[in-house]
Amino acid sequence: MLGFRGASRYYNERYREGFGLECRAIQKVREVMMLTNVKVMIPFCRTLGEGQKVIDVMKTFGLERKKGGLEIYVMAEIPSNVLLVKEFAQLFDGFSIGSNDLTQLTLGLDRDSEIVSDIFDENNDAVKIQISHLIERAHEQGVKVGLCGQAPSDYPEFAAFLVQHGIDSISFNPDAIMKGIENIAAAEVMIHHTIDIP
Numbered sequence: 260m261l262g263f264r265g266a267s268r269y270y271n272e273r274y275r276e277g278f279g280l281e282c283r284a285i286q287k288v289r290e291v292m293m294l295t296n297v298k299v300m301i302p303f304c305r306t307l308g309e310g311q312k313v314i315d316v317m318k319t320f321g322l323e324r325k326k327g328g329l330e331i332y333v334m335a336e337i338p339s340n341v342l343l344v345k346e347f348a349q350l351f352d353g354f355s356i357g358s359n360d361l362t363q364l365t366l367g368l369d370r371d372s373e374i375v376s377d378i379f380d381e382n383n384d385a386v387k388i389q390i391s392h393l394i395e396r397a398h399e400q401g402v403k404v405g406l407c408g409q410a411p412s413d414y415p416e417f418a419a420f421l422v423q424h425g426i427d428s429i430s431f432n433p434d435a436i437m438k439g440i441e442n443i444a445a446a447e448v449m450i451h452h453t454i455d456i457p
Contacts, residue, residue, distance in 0.1 A: 264302075264303050265301070265302040265303020265304060265305075265334075266301050266302065266303055266304040266305065266309040266310065266312075266313050267303070267305070267309060269301070269312075269313045269316055269317075270309070270312035270313055270315075270316045275316075278316065278320070279320050282317060282320035282321065282322050283320070283321075285297065285299060285322060286320075286321055286322065289327065289329070290327075295327065295328055298329075298330045298331070298332055298352070298353070299317070299322065299329070299330070299331045299332065300331075300332045300333070300334055300355050301313050301331065301332070301333050301334060301351070302334040302336070302357070303334065303336060303337065303360070304333050304334065304337075304340070304347075305337055305339060306339065307343065307346055307347065307350060310333060310347065310350045310351065311350060314331060314350070317331070324352070330352035330353065331351055331352055332351055332352060332353040332354060332355050332405075333347055333350070333351040333353075333354055333355075334354075334355050334356075334357045334360075335347075335354040335355065335356045335357065335361065335393055335404075336356070336357030336358075336359075336360035336361045336364070337360070337361070337364055338361075338364060338365060338389065340354070340393070341361075341389045341392060341393045344392070344393050344396040344397055344400075345396060345399075345400060348396075348397055348400035348402040349400070351402075352402065352403075353397075353402050353403040353404065353405070353427075354393060354397055354402065354403070354404045354405070355404075355405045355406065355407055355430075356390060356393065356404065356405065356406040356407070356408070357407060357408065358381050358386070358390070358406055358407070358408030358409075358410055359381075359408050359409065361386060361389065361390070362379060362380070362381045362383065362386050363379065365383070365385050365386050365389060366378060366379065366380075366383060366385070366386070381408065381409075381410040381414070381417060382410070382414060382416065382417055387420060390406075390420075390421075390424070391420075391424045394424045394425055394426060395424070398425065403427040403428070404426060404427055405426065405427055405428035405429065405430060406421060406426055406428075406429050406430070407429075407430035409432070411429050411431070411439050411442055411443065412431055412432075412436075412438045412439035412442060413438075414442075415442045415445060415446065418439070418442035418443050418445075418446045419442075419445075419446035419449060421443075421446075422443060422446040422447055423446070429443065
């Protein structure tokens, strides 16, 4: 999980041809299939320097930020993305919180390990503080924040937490979408009844 993955591959010569294929696939989806609402998300982007390198390489493959309305989001799944949210917001068009990885890296554990998997908890205060901080600071910069992860469908209280903090979008796995929608709808009803909305 901590090795050669995500952004670090995209600007490395070892994976250049593979990333070129990925970029051409995005071009085909946007320019041939005319699905221009498709956004690109850069996963596991550890530093601002990495983010800039990926954006530069994408441009050499014909995918230029803002050109043709192309938006490039960064996955927020590393504490550095949260701590430097203002700076990442200048580089990217939005954030997508990867709550599984953010939880693992915040708590320093591997959720796939049978020995410590019971400690994995997206409801942990350290994780939720980071998520609320990211949403608030990103919105101050005029940047949207989404979340992809299992927690909003598994835990109604987590869905309520996200709605209360103004998350812009939530992605679900197909098998969890109905439960997730139910949790979000219930959270919105609860929040609108307990908070004065102008």
